[in-house]
Amino acid sequence: MKILVCPINGPRSISEFAYGGEIRPMPDPATTSDGDWARYVFNRSGVAGVKLEWWCHTASGVWFVAERDTATDTVLQTYLYDAAGRS
Amino acid sequence: MFTVPDRLKPTYDVVIIGAGGHGLAAAYYLARDHGIHNVAVLERGYIGGGNTGRNTTIIRSNYLTPEGVKFYDESVRLWQDLAQDFDLNLFYSTRGHFTLAHTDASMRTMRWRAEVNKHYGVDSEVVDAQEVQRAVPMMDIRCGGHSPPVLGALYHAPGAIARHDAVAWGYGRGADRRGVEIHQNTEVLSIDTEECESGRAVVGVTTNRGRISTRKVLCAVAGSTPGMLKMVGLSSPIYIHPLQAMVSEPVKPWLDPVIVSGSLHVYVSQSARGELVMGASLDPYELHSTRSTLDFVESLSAHMLELFPFLSDVRVMRQWAGMADMTPDFSPIMGLTPVAGFYIDAGWGTWGFKATPVCGKTMSHTVATNRTHPLIDAFGYDRFSRFELTGEKGAASVGH
Numbered sequence: 001m002k003i004l005v006c007p008i009n010g011p012r013s014i015s016e017f018a019y020g021g022e023i024r025p026m027p028d029p030a031t032t033s034d035g036d037w038a039r040y041v042f043n044r045s046g047v048a049g050v051k052l053e054w055w056c057h058t059a060s061g062v063w064f065v066a067e068r069d070t071a072t073d074t075v076l077q078t079y080l081y082d083a084a085g086r087s
Numbered sequence: 088m089f090t091v092p093d094r095l096k097p098t099y100d101v102v103i104i105g106a107g108g109h110g111l112a113a114a115y116y117l118a119r120d121h122g123i124h125n126v127a128v129l130e131r132g133y134i135g136g137g138n139t140g141r142n143t144t145i146i147r148s149n150y151l152t153p154e155g156v157k158f159y160d161e162s163v164r165l166w167q168d169l170a171q172d173f174d175l176n177l178f179y180s181t182r183g184h185f186t187l188a189h190t191d192a193s194m195r196t197m198r199w200r201a202e203v204n205k206h207y208g209v210d211s212e213v214v215d216a217q218e219v220q221r222a223v224p225m226m227d228i229r230c231g232g233h234s235p236p237v238l239g240a241l242y243h244a245p246g247a248i249a250r251h252d253a254v255a256w257g258y259g260r261g262a263d264r265r266g267v268e269i270h271q272n273t274e275v276l277s278i279d280t281e282e283c284e285s286g287r288a289v290v291g292v293t294t295n296r297g298r299i300s301t302r303k304v305l306c307a308v309a310g311s312t313p314g315m316l317k318m319v320g321l322s323s324p325i326y327i328h329p330l331q332a333m334v335s336e337p338v339k340p341w342l343d344p345v346i347v348s349g350s351l352h353v354y355v356s357q358s359a360r361g362e363l364v365m366g367a368s369l370d371p372y373e374l375h376s377t378r379s380t381l382d383f384v385e386s387l388s389a390h391m392l393e394l395f396p397f398l399s400d401v402r403v404m405r406q407w408a409g410m411a412d413m414t415p416d417f418s419p420i421m422g423l424t425p426v427a428g429f430y431i432d433a434g435w436g437t438w439g440f441k442a443t444p445v446c447g448k449t450m451s452h453t454v455a456t457n458r459t460h461p462l463i464d465a466f467g468y469d470r471f472s473r474f475e476l477t478g479e480k481g482a483a484s485v486g487h
Contacts, residue, residue, distance in 0.1 A: 018371075021373075022373075038474060042324040043322045044326040045313070046326045047314050047317055070373050070375050071375045071376065072376070
């Protein structure tokens, strides 16, 4: 993967982007147990597969979602967060 | 050099997944020190074909945490007579190791590391830029004016390099001679467990060459750990980033010590063949692949030239990558797990090669006695649930 498509700026060199990690739902810190909070803070789904990830086009500050296969490094699609229906 | 067993036995006392340095060292010490010979080491590829053969072979113990310093120092001690043990030349070469500091902040970290190291009896001291220049006359300590100049360094006299393939071969041959079976081209498809008093327990392993029953499984598979843990229903903080490296064409010997610069993302040593063995930092995003990139060669070469401008005509011969098991605190994850009979030696990120002997020692003890070896107490699987991390800022290839 040398080119990533920013939903605002179009196809740009990968060097213009920063990786923000997998999108993971955060449990409510006020009500969750210590164990669940520790699992949220530290644990990751480290197995290869298609994942929803945060990426940022650093030149313009656009954060967006990429669906990427971490075994082949191919991006299936990118879109803004709202477009995913999770606002 | 190795027996090639034609079939798997129906049952083993211990099954080790992964015939890299760590897995084979555990097998070797299980047979040699604990009298457990009915052991199978299963390897999807070939002996030492993973991160054992992909690292930059640096051995040192000048870490930052007391737990890390004691652990790695025991490993450096074990390295000393390993070639004798194996009757195999490991090309173990004590070179001295400079970790360069380019800023006041990193000078402060070097002093901190030196004091912790000295407290635990490790030969480690802060030296000034002139001393670095005396040891490596070819270095431009001003960094060409492009990067902050070298202000000083942490010097670690026992720092060494070794021939990494030979380490896997030595442990493998030693284990083989003591009755351990090494099965290459044998992929683990599932790890079978059943209910027991304490929860679940290991009862066997299913491979592409048939099923084995066993009560003890040691997982020593850098880069594939999350997949193995999933087979027994465990999650972990481990995530995978590639770590790349490259070598130059052979040149006349000019670099004796190992040189590391965290600010410039460079580590380099000169092998017995004259090649410069170079590494930088982790790839910036998760990837389960050993592909190499041009970006890596370009940025590492640029940083190398800031320290060593005379290398501008020297060509890069090869580059490669390994998959690094990263952890949030840059310490490994070792020992017992919540699944009875399932042991892990994982989370070896960018710091695993130097620890090969002590991992074999401590994991064989842990597997044989079902009790965590005291040297790896601080590296337990359950430390994260207690928020008791072992923050190892002395690890290589990571930003601090």
